[in-house]
Amino acid sequence: MKTFSVSVHETTNPAIIKFELNQFITKYQSFEFHNIDEAKTSPLAQQLFYLPFVKKVYISANFIAVERFNIVEWADVQDEVAKQIEDYLNNDGVVVIEAAAPKKTAVTVYAESTPNPAVQKFVANKKLVTAMFEFTSIDDAKLSPLATELFHFPFVKSIFIDENYVSITKYDIAEWQDITLELREFIRGYIEQGKDVVRPEASEALGKTTVQIDETFEALDDVSKEIINILEEYVKPAVASDGGNIQFQSYDPNTKTVKVILQGACSGCPSSTFTLKNGIENMLKEMLKDKVEIVEAING
Known part of the structure; x- marks a missing residue:
């Protein structure tokens, strides 16, 4: 049984809100609709256009982006829209009529x-x-x-x-x-x-939905939160480009030890220990004075 959950994310455009889903709703396709007539092939988009403030609907992989007219502020209606989308999908609502879907773009x-x-x-x-x-x-x-x-x-x-x-x-x-x-x-x-x-x-079974990740994060102590934020901002983008990931596992305030899990290309990589000792460990020591002494790596 597919159980959809929706999380709300702001975008750089204040008129557009992104409703992110915990699973895919299209098969690697994207759709854009400017009015209810254009949305004949998408019952979901048509439902959204019944809301008087909806100007444009964009549907892709695992999110729906909605642009509003200026008659409302998103802060006043976004939760209601998120619930409407969630209920629609959990009641087996159709996103896009398959026969009307455009030809798939070539996969490379x-x-x-x-x-x-x-x-x-x-x-x-x-x-x-x-x-x-x-x-x-x-x-x-x-x-x-x-x-x-x-x-x-x-x-x-x-x-x-x-x-x-x-x-x-x-x-x-x-x-x-x-x-x-x-x-x-x-x-x-x-x-x-x-x-x-x-x-x-x-995602839900493995605790990887946005809601589950946020709940896990909020339950941590302040230093652990700081460590995760540093890893997210300074370390993860670099290792992701190499096909890997460094996942926070734990922080021990008594020994000032941080444990991280090496995944993908980082796991078992000859240069990982060197990178950790000379990069991540030094960075955490510098940014979190007197709170971190050792970084230990565990291969995933």
């Missing part, structure tokens, strides 16, 4: 090397997931049909999926020059068929 996937010689990053021109996922065996990949199929390749050791890319860690039995093309074409074909990369319930 390119391979990119990472600092970890055992990991290759496969980047698509489509958003693949709404949260970050790592699978280290076929047993724990039950919530990802794509990861499950990739584990049928004997040389696939672990899989990390984020935003628009899949990072694959290989066993030593194969060389990248022999398997990259096969993996790239497999992933491209899989996405092109519109199959689920992860199951709709995956």
